[in-house]
Amino acid sequence: MGAAGAPRGRPGGGLMARLFPRDGAVGRAVDLRLLRRLWPFVRPQRGLILASLALLLTTSAAALAMTWVVMLIIERHVEGDSSEGLGVLLAWFAALALFEMLGRALGTWTVDVAGQNALLGLRSTLFRHLQALSSAFHDRTPTGRVVGRVTTDIEALQEMFSSGVVTVLGDVIFLCATVALLFTLHWQLTLAVLVVVPLLIGLTLWMRVRVRAAYADMIDSRSRLNAFLHEHIVGMAVVQMFTRERRVRSAFGGISGDMRDAQLRSVSWESVLSASTELLSHLTVALILAYGGSLLLGESLATGLTLAALFAFIDYMRKFFVPLNDLSLKVTVMQSAMTAAERIFHLLDHDDFIPAPKSVVPLPAARGAIAFRGVTFGYDPAEPVLRDVSxxxxxxxxxxxxxxxxxxxxxxxxxxTRLYDVGEGSITLDGVDVRDYALSELRSRIGIVPQDVFLFGGDVLHNVRLGHPEISEAEARAAADRLHLDQVVARFPLGYHEPVRERGANLSSGERQLIAFARVLAVAPAVLALDEATSQVDTRTEHLLQDALHDLTRERTSLIIAHRLSTIRDVDRILVIANGRLIEQGTHEELLRAGGAYRRLNELQFVSDR
Ligand SMILES: Nc1ncnc2c1ncn2[C@@H]1O[C@H](COP(=O)(O)OP(=O)(O)O)[C@@H](O)[C@H]1O
Ligand SMILES: [Mg+2]
Known part of the structure; x- marks a missing residue:
């Protein structure tokens, strides 16, 4: 294990550590604060949990009764010699066994249903929260890590239910009942064997500290692995193009090796623990046999111990050890569940939202009047990206x-569109500050064809409609046809129903841009904003688009960010932005005449276009 040790196998430690920092430590096994926060999700399931607790308790009682029946059989029909009543006892045994089997299956199933339902609620809450978090959050949080919250962390909580931690009360009652039974059987022998219990508890506590540290490493490395995997699968083509497979593989190997080491450490402590418990239980049986046997051989009448009771003793002790062993495993499960809960709630505590308007102002009809007034903004407020733009x-x-x-x-x-909020100054749409709009209203008035188009898996039409209930298929087609997308999709075997793969991987960038275009037009916004939206389409398609655009932009306010200056000659006004400042504005002719930055840009392009 040591040779492939963690630090050595992690190339580029500094950068890797920064990109994939440690992801929380392991907390306590029982954290009331976290349990209280989990409660609203579990609460609706309390009926099911109580039912399963009751079921598990009765089945445990049946298990105890089975031993008792066997003891009676030995007493009456093995030690004694009558066979009268044996059939009844055997029938009891069979009935109890059947009941135990059914009850245990049903009890486990019930608690699993409760757990799954509770986690369904938590998952939905998490996802809704993720949707509400702003771009600022999503821009800086590794996707793989967020995915881990909704998958692996939820799974750790799931384990809490399926391992029966929630019915731990049943275990405790079972243990007490067993001890009581043992005392009624033979109290001296009981006292003698119970000396192993403190031993067992001490051992468990000692081990747990070790398991916990290993466990912290394990979830940390898993989280880093998730983030790394996600990023490098999305960016696979880049890695391949630059033939960096070896380097990435070795980085992956480092993280992956960390994970193995941590897993191994935690698993080996677990196995030491369960093996020791096993050993202790055998030692106990030996103790019972030695002490009980000597009692039996000596003056058995005086001590009241029979062979049947000795059997029952051993059997009860065996049954006693099962939940005891489980308890220590359950502590580990609880620890991981609490850690997961901690991380999930940490995510839920992020309140990086775009704030909703404090009061509802009457909104004017959408006309598309925009005003920027003294807008200053920086992704990092200390480093403005826009300065005093009006x-x-x-x-x-x-x-x-x-x-x-x-x-x-x-x-x-x-x-x-309030993906971010201004630092200083204000932006108004139709005379109302954008911060006073409900986000959905604001965003329905503005349609942006972004620079980086994102397509979802589905078909072409699905990507145009994006599941919008009010856009019919015909409307989506009409919007697409206006952009001459029909000429493009005519090349696809299935036309508008041609499957689009994740991120639009099977389409060209130009095709993707056209689909994004149609997506915006289908909602007919008052403001149309194009962010270098035709940069990837060929000149012929662009000419077709220009015609369509000419119509489309006549009907509504349009902001057109463009690199090819030839495409914007006939706009009403041109704004020139440099280093976050608005340095010039005017028509094409005015700006050319002014002989400033725009003219220089134009000359550069004119030369390079030749
Ligand atoms: N999400 C972001 N977080 C931090 N900085 C960003 C982010 N997006 C853009 N920037 C920075 O803001 C500046 C302006 O970016 P952008 O508005 O995209 O420029 P462009 O004029 O090319 O569209 C750039 O210097 C870029 O590095
Ligand atoms: Mg840009």
């Missing part, structure tokens, strides 16, 4: 935004 766009006006890469053009659109 401009107005009249309803129906066509405005182009140009400028160097990284200048802040896309950021303007993110602020307009």
């Amino acid at each position: 401009f107005e766009v009249a309803p129906g006006e066509r405005v182009a935004i140009v400028g160097a890469t990284g200048g802040g053009k896309t950021t303007l659109l993110k602020l307009l």
